[in-house]
Amino acid sequence: MKKIVSFFGDKSEIFYQLNDRAKEYAKSLNMEYRWVPQLPFSEENVIKELQNADAGIIDIEPYGESIFSQIKDSGKLLVRFGVGYDKVDLKSASKNGIAVARTTGANTTAVAEMALTLMLSCKRRISKYQARAKAGEWVKDIGNEIIGSTVGIIGYGCIGQRLAKLLRGFDCRILAYDPFPKKEIMERDGVELVTLEELFCQGDVISIHVPYTEKTHHMVNSKTLKMMKPTAVIINTARGNIIDEKALYEALKSGEIAGAGMDVFAKEPLPIDSPLLTLENAVITPHVSSQTVESLWNIYKMAIDISADFFEGKGSPHILNQDYKEPTG
Ligand code: 8YV
Helix, strand or coil, X not given: CEEEEECCCCCCHHHHHHXXXXXHHHHHCCEEEEECCCCCCCHHHHHHHHHCCCEEEECCCCECHHHHHHHCCCCCEEEECCCCCCCECHHHHHHCXXXXXXXXXXCHHHHHHHHHHHHHHHHCXXXXXXXXXXXCCCCCCCCCCCCCCEEEEECCCHHHHHHHHHHXXXXXXXXXXXXXXXXXXXXXXXXXXXXXXXXXXXXXXXXECCCCCCCXXXXXXXXXXXXXXXXXXXXXXXXXXXXXXXXXXXXXXXXXXXXXXXXXXXXXXXXXXXHHHHCCCEEECCCCCCCCHHHHHHHHHHHHHHHHHHHCCCCCCXXXXXXXXXCCC
16 A cells, blocks of 8 residues: 655644545545644654655655655655745756656635735735734724726736636736736736736736746846835735845835735745834735635645556656656666
C-alpha cells in the first residue's frame, strides 16, 4: 500500500476532522494517509517522514536540494497544498527524480471571495472603523462603492477569472493584464485586455493574481503606485514580494492611494514591528485566503487524487516538472 504523509494544518478541531476525512478517502483509493502537522516547520522532521513515505503533501516552506537529495530513494511525489510553488526548487526536484504537483483550481473560489472581501473592506474603511470603535471613538468617514467602478485584475488565470465572475453582480468595468492573455476567455467574460500601465492608471480597485517570479518581483512599486488614483485600493492575495512593501507603506501613509487589502507579505508571519500594522487604511489578514472548509477539503481531496493517479502511472497536468523522469542527481 502506498503511503502519503501530509504536513499541512494546525492542531485545531477542523484539521482533525479534515484529516480523518482525508485518511478515509485515501483508504478508499488503497493508500495509507498519515497527518504530521509541522508547527513549527522542521526540515529534519520532514525529511524523516518523507523517507518513510511515497508521497508528501507540503505547505509553503522552502523545499530544495537539502531535502530532495535526502528523499530521492523514497518519496517520489510531493504535492503543494495550494497553487503557488515559488519556494520549491523544481530543478533540484527533477535532478533527484521527484515529481512536484500542485492543486490548481482547488482554492480558486476561496481566494477570489477573499479578494472581493478585502476590496469591499478597503472601499468601506472597515479596518479604520473597527479600530476606532474599539478605542471608543464613533468615527464616520466616507467610502466608495464598488458598483459601477473599474476593477483591474493582474493575472487572468483561474482566480482572476473567478473574481471577474463574482464581480459581474457589481456591474463593474473589468480590465485585465496578463502576460499570456487568453483573448477568447476575456472576450467571453467581457473583460478588457489592457497594459499594466493602463490598469494602474484606470483602476479604482487593483487585485493581484499572478504567481511570484523574478518578473513579478516588486511589480507594484513606487512608480506603479504613483500611477494609481488617490481613491484607488490595491489587493494582494497572491504573494507578498510582488509588492514593494516600503513603497506601499509610503503611498498609504501619504494618501497617494486610498487603501490596501493584504493577505500575503514579504515575510510571514508579518513582523509585529511592520509599519504596515500602524496604518488605518490597510486591511491585514494572516495568509488565510484559502482557509475555508470547502477550499481546504478540495485541496486535500485533489492532493490525494493526484497521488492515486501518480501511483497508477497516469500522467497528470498538475505535475510542474514533467522532466522529473530523467533524474541526473
Ligand atoms: C496556501 C497559497 O498554500 O495556494 C497557495 O499558493 O498560498 C495557499 O493556498 C495555503 O494557505 C497554505 O499555506
